[in-house]
Amino acid sequence: MFYPTDDLTNGEILLRLARTAEAMPEKRWLPAYYFDICLTDGTKIGACDLRIGHNDKTYIGGNIGYAIAEQYRGHRYAAQACRLLFRLAARHRMEYLIITCDPANTASALTCQIAGGQYVETASIPEDNEMYAEGKREVMIYRFDLTEGRERVLSAIMNRRSYRGKFLPTPVPREDLRRIMEAGLAAPSGCNRQTTSLIAVDDPETLKRLHAVIRPPVGETAPAAICVLTRRIIAYRDRCFAVQDYAAAIENMLLAITALGYESCWYEGHITDTDRIGEQMARILGVPEEYELVCFLPVGIAEGRPVEPRKKTFEERAWFNAFPASGNAADP
Ligand SMILES: Cc1cc2nc3c(=O)[nH]c(=O)nc-3n(C[C@H](O)[C@H](O)[C@H](O)COP(=O)(O)O)c2cc1C
Numbered sequence: 480m481f482y483p484t485d486d487l488t489n490g491e492i493l494l495r496l497a498r499t500a501e502a503m504p505e506k507r508w509l510p511a512y513y514f515d516i517c518l519t520d521g522t523k524i525g526a527c528d529l530r531i532g533h534n535d536k537t538y539i540g541g542n543i544g545y546a547i548a549e550q551y552r553g554h555r556y557a558a559q560a561c562r563l564l565f566r567l568a569a570r571h572r573m574e575y576l577i578i579t580c581d582p583a584n585t586a587s588a589l590t591c592q593i594a595g596g597q598y599v600e601t602a603s604i605p606e607d608n609e610m611y612a613e614g615k616r617e618v619m620i621y622r623f624d625l626t627e628g629r630e631r632v633l634s635a636i637m638n639r640r641s642y643r644g645k646f647l648p649t650p651v652p653r654e655d656l657r658r659i660m661e662a663g664l665a666a667p668s669g670c671n672r673q674t675t676s677l678i679a680v681d682d683p684e685t686l687k688r689l690h691a692v693i694r695p696p697v698g699e700t701a702p703a704a705i706c707v708l709t710r711r712i713i714a715y716r717d718r719c720f721a722v723q724d725y726a727a728a729i730e731n732m733l734l735a736i737t738a739l740g741y742e743s744c745w746y747e748g749h750i751t752d753t754d755r756i757g758e759q760m761a762r763i764l765g766v767p768e769e770y771e772l773v774c775f776l777p778v779g780i781a782e783g784r785p786v787e788p789r790k791k792t793f794e795e796r797a798w799f800n801a802f803p804a805s806g807n808a809a810d811p
Contacts, residue, residue: 510530511529600620643785
């Protein structure tokens with residue numbers, strides 16, 4: 480089975496499907512996709528292919544082949560094409576890919592390194608392999624682990640916890656704060672209205688002024704914090720998705736914070752209560768009237784450990800195909 484490939488673009492290049500080829504077991508050929516590598520304006524700059532599955536032939540010949548026309552070399556287009564093919568391979572549940580290159584082809588070896596490959600070995604090409612007949616004798620073998628990224632994302636999701644303890648004074652580099660905010664801004668938003676805005680605070684004086692109004696105090700020892708702003712505008716007909724938008728952005732940021740080794744907590748209840756702490760915080764940060772400050776996320780390295788909240792079991796909250804018949808659903 481071949482999957483749709485229309486999404487194989489990264490804003491710089493796109494892979495245009497030329498053809499697919501079914502497996503030919505008698506030749507030990509695996510199913511394959513063949514693509515033109517194009518700039519986003521459609522100009523063809525090369526070609527690449529992906530073979531699905533593994534056997535002795537793909538170990539020597541690789542799962543991926545690529546070529547870039549001479550005038551377009553030097554832009555890392557081949558490595559970009561490989562990364563797009565990794566997406567397609569992951570869709571086929573492939574856990575790793577092999578790319579091989581001629582030991583004399585340093586440009587191709589560099590592409591493998593740029594695309595994140597691990598050098599495995601330089602292997603001799605067996606005499607019954609077509610490449611042997613072409614005069615080739617050895618290949619450098621690179622392996623690309625496709626499960627690593629998947630596992631990292633899932634582990635950030637499963638390991639995130641609300642941390643309400645003390646933080647170490649170690650500063651959070653601007654670069655990390657920026658990556659966390661970028662993760663927030665990458666979240667989906669209703670009708671793409673992008674109603675969420677963010678202010679990271681790492682200036683100790685400003686943090687002190689914010690903490691002076693947050694009652695009861697939270698995240699006081701964190702060396703940085705991110706304040707989440709929203710604009711409650713209509714996205715579609717009479718629908719305002721501002722809450723959904725900022726909730727998605729906050730969760731993305733909490734996951735990025737976890738992935739980068741920091742801790743945080745979603746403080747919204749504290750600051751949006753009737754005492755309107757969020758409004759006072761917004762004034763300190765010079766936030767214009769049309770924005771509302773709705774959440775405060777301390778960011779830092781934890782001194783202690785988060786408390787594990789009691790979570791209901793999977794069976795109490797999630798089912799397949801239908802809500803369970805009455806009597807089987809656990810009481811909330
Ligand atoms: C909308 C929202 C508002 C929250 N506001 C607060 C808050 O004001 N103070 C607080 O200590 N935790 C707050 N939390 C964190 C929750 O208490 C926490 O997510 C929950 O207890 C589950 O724990 P966990 O995050 O470790 O899974 C908030 C979470 C959400 C989603």
